[in-house]
Amino acid sequence: MHVIIEQVTARIVERSKSTREAYLHQMKGAEDRGVHRSRLSCGNLAHGFAACGENDKQSLKMMNAVNVGIISSYNDMLSAHQPFASFPDQIRAAVHELGSVAQFAGGVPAMCDGVTQGQPGMELSLFSRDVIAMATAIGLSHNMFDAALYLGVCDKIVPGLLIGALRFGHLPTLFVPAGPMPSGLPNKEKANIRQLYAEGKVDRDALLQCESDSYHSAGTCTFYGTANSNQMVVEVMGLHLPGSSFVNPGTNMREALTREAAQQVVRITAQNGRFTPLYEIVDERSLVNAIVALLATGGSTNHTMHLIAIAQAAGVIINWDDFSDLSDVVPLLARIYPNGDADINHFQAAGGVGYLVRELLAGGFLHEDVMTIMGKGLSRYTQEPFLENGKVVWREGVSESLDSKVLSTVAQPFSANGGLKRLEGNLGRGVIKVSAVAPEHHIVEAPAIVFEDQDAISLAFDRGELDRDFVAVVRYQGPKANGMPELHKLTPYLGTLQDRGFKVALVTDGRMSGASGKVPAAIHVWPEASVGGPLAQVADGDIIRLDATTGSLQLLADNDAWLARGQTMPASAANHHVSMGRELFAPMRGQVSCAEEGASVFVFTEMGV
Structure with a gap:
């Protein structure tokens, strides 16, 4: 071993x-x-x-x-x-x-x-x-x-x-x-069409056909x-x-x-x-x-x-x-x-x-x-x-890979490590998956742009406000805030900006899941913003450094005064607690643990385990 x-x-x-x-x-x-x-x-x-x-x-x-x-x-x-x-x-x-x-x-x-x-x-x-x-x-x-x-x-x-x-x-x-x-439409082609749609270069009919050919x-x-x-x-x-x-x-x-x-x-x-x-x-x-x-x-x-x-x-x-x-x-x-x-x-x-x-x-x-x-x-x-x-x-089974572009060997792996890193710093603890992130994007240091909703990024993109280096801070997306939804809508927009040559990263107390891709993303960050975590106090223009090589997630400041800004969860967050059955899950939002404890409502230590 x-x-x-x-x-x-x-x-x-x-x-x-x-x-x-x-x-x-x-x-x-x-x-x-x-x-x-x-x-x-x-x-x-x-x-x-x-x-x-x-x-x-x-x-x-x-x-x-x-x-x-x-x-x-x-x-x-x-x-x-x-x-x-x-x-x-x-x-x-x-x-x-x-x-x-x-x-x-x-x-x-x-x-x-x-x-x-x-x-x-x-x-x-x-x-x-x-x-x-x-x-x-x-x-x-x-x-x-x-x-x-x-x-x-x-x-x-x-x-x-x-x-x-x-x-x-x-x-x-x-x-x-x-x-x-x-197998349906190749994944690379699907990702490309999604990105073209985000840029307004293909219409919805083309996007729907692409998705239908993929999930068929x-x-x-x-x-x-x-x-x-x-x-x-x-x-x-x-x-x-x-x-x-x-x-x-x-x-x-x-x-x-x-x-x-x-x-x-x-x-x-x-x-x-x-x-x-x-x-x-x-x-x-x-x-x-x-x-x-x-x-x-x-x-x-x-x-x-x-x-x-x-x-x-x-x-x-x-x-x-x-x-x-x-x-x-x-x-x-x-x-x-x-x-x-x-x-x-x-x-x-x-x-x-x-x-x-x-x-x-x-x-x-x-x-x-x-x-x-x-x-x-x-x-x-x-x-x-x-x-x-x-x-x-x-x-x-086979003792040698039948396609070395898909499956390799321990002696000659695609990467010497598994591409998952714990992140830690004055913004909290989180994880990042870099197996699909190019090495030149493993470190991003740029001003923050703060969003309280993933839809706000698409609107800012459409207005042309994101054509620059930045770290998108998408907060109030943790399990206690709104059940921790996946934020896949961000991927085409952030990927497009990265392709344009900008340094772009994501920091969130939400999830990206198995489709985490080429944009560096610090996810599952806790303490989450809704319980007073440091993300709640980040403001536009703060310099954030995400370093996947050392596992560091830092807001760069001379002191900790930024933690005392007194920013609170916006009233609009309550909109995520009603309709589509969400009101029934209020007890779960109240009881759920943090991401590193499984984001679970079960407390097994109280059950004799």
Whole structure:
């Protein structure tokens, strides 16, 4: 093992001793009590299988039969989740072959950031993760299930499902992906048309056609944002079947993998002698593996919050120092848009997760001695699935990249580090993703222009007020202010200005997510402005220095007098608290933690963890 991987893992273990012990005590207690229908009264059990067919009823009366609970994020508006419509029937048929039963335990909400970008609904997006976790708990609360399958793909959905699943960590658990849509319009061309539209050089019809050609069928969006980062992380944590993350929907392989996942979760139950509960899989080492995989592929910055929240649900405490220190040594092995031109289908064709895991294991960057849904050892995840007579079999994956422009080696990486840096200074703590930022833009020192709303930047751009060097400070975008929406509307405008030769950067207490691109952006800054963080006192013309090489975020001033300016949150901020259901989320805005604590409404230390 690389010494830094060992050191970071060791300090996480030490930091998490008491909370991890408390979590394991809870899970083992639940395991000892049993998830047996025999604990239910006759009336309870009758309600639980009233709608089942006669054969399933008889099986569920026999306490040695396995009942698999299905939690799904299906809806037919999201392209990524529309394929899940047929999965429950496939799962039921597959578990019936093993003499077991599967019941649809519950659905969870699933919203699409692509639809809500720049809209009021985006301010519910981050909070939806914790709503999904609670909905997951409700679905499993009936105590009818011996194992669980989770069907989810996109941004907040998989983290929410995993947080909820970890509170039922005594159950054997498997995540079932749906796969990415086939490749459409190349990402570079899409980005170019978006930028031309921002400059007024193409019309809305051309923009809509571009977007339609990019997002054109069922499946996950093909760029490497949070959705595909989710799949990468979950597979490397050992919660997917090997090689299953990026198989397109509607294919024979996709259906075969879904059936195999259903049968695999039955195999790892106590009734079948290979009991592997979730709490044995998700631990300090598997979480470090998840961070390493994220860094090695230039994955979504959303996971600097999601993985922290997921870890907390398992009694593990990680922070941005861990991310940053790992990033300093983990090599960047993948070039997938937005840090390259390729999409996730090109990544899969070049060798996919199997090649990535093989290369990272060989370099000493991953813990091999972990538990997975396939058994002990991450080396199982160097394999790829193939079909033989309609059945899934695994063979060793490629040992060399099939496209060196997409997947490289530890010996010759695209970058010596993972491109994620913790930022710290008199403006607070934040993170920056520089894997897609050219080296000449890693340091920006320029006057601030302050915005309280992302729409104000587009208006200033249209008025020609931004043709100069500046640092855009977009504040009151944190979780307590308005739910921390993603600020993707800024990217075309700031990118255009950078292309014109101006030094441009962004500093915000909001998010940019997996589409963080070529403009340097200090994001997730806390303390956020709405609770009196330093960003609240920045004024137009203040000189700000963002240095991604040293991890510094500073307002340059002779003294701290600027912190006493007395600027307060504008009254217009209240407009973000009503309409489109936002008023219902006031308790969450009041309770949510800061970004480095997962931006979560859950306080697990108050729950005995």
